[in-house]
Amino acid sequence: MDNSLQKLFVGLVALLIFNITYGQGAPKKSMKTLQFPLTEKYWAPVSDNVEFITHKTVKAVRSSNDRPINIMLKDFEFAVGTIEFDVELKGQGFPGINFRIDKDTLNSEIFYLRHFGKPDPLRRTAMQYAAVLDGVNLWDLTDDYQAAATIFEDQWNHVKMVISENQMxxxxxNMQEPALLVPAFEGVTKSGRISLSGNVIYANMTITPNATEELPSTAGYDPTYNDPNYLRNWQITEPVDFPFGRDMMKQIFVSPGVIIDTTLLDSTAVWKPIKAGRRAMVNLTKEFGATERGSRKLVWLKTTISSDKIQEKQLKLGFSDGVWVFINGQPLHQDKNYYGSPGMKEPRGRCTIDNTSFKIPFREGENEILIGLTNYFFGWGIIARLQNTSGLKYD
Known part of the structure; x- marks a missing residue:
């Protein structure tokens, strides 16, 4: 073997040894399935009505008084992987699992079933995913993340959750076809503890860390992404107290006869930019946290739209909970979306683009849309879309 061939051979051998030693990347993460029987050894009661039992030959947990229980998995932190468990319906309510719970237990992700009467395999609201932010379950801002499923009474229902960094x-x-797809988590935690709650019987909990079944780690498609008709860029104020019974408007003796109460908004207001997130939603709970129980908060949003002529355009608006809309300083539209009331907006008090629709009279040149938005109940948010944008310009 001549010298050049010998050098080539030695180089190839060295490269092969290097690839074998270092080229295989980081060691594969463990995907061992862990068993967490429903016993006191593994689960800590959070509520005072937890009863650990043997049910249908397996270790299980249930309520001792028909109120929902709450239990926390001990000494385990979950990030990604597969969670499986069995649940038997027992009483009405929202049995579910919180995961990626942070240390103060205020932020997490939640998946739960709804059980109010005989299960219907075509009922779209049979299950839901939502983020929990500052202790607020954002079910009323996440109508997209509901689904139907075949759920049984008086027998086990098997639930399997495949969770990547950003999808579920x-x-x-039915283990062959997912009942619910979540293309992007909307919470703020990446890992944390696990809890179970509800007036049901739980058993057979297993967790397989890192087993994501090739579910992408990045966020999936946002159906609003390609649509420029959504209003995404706003200016916003800090929230102020706005108790029930207080009026937003004050009487004046010139047309139109009312103005905004200057104690709620005046020229000294401080504005900052805020941009709509996924699904074109401006999530104010994420921005400001929970509204204290028994109180109501008000925040102001504004945006500027230029029109090349005098014209009217239809605006579709989703909101939670109360809204006042002004165009160029003049009152235009007022509405309420109070869950549980006869006047709640479809779909059943949730914030979606189908809540309300009205025409905006644009003048030629710049136009300011100003919105007062209140919150007292669960999620706080708004979503707005122009039906037609011809002749308009906006960020």
Missing amino acids: EVFVN
């Missing part, structure tokens, strides 16, 4: 698939009884 949930299987209920």
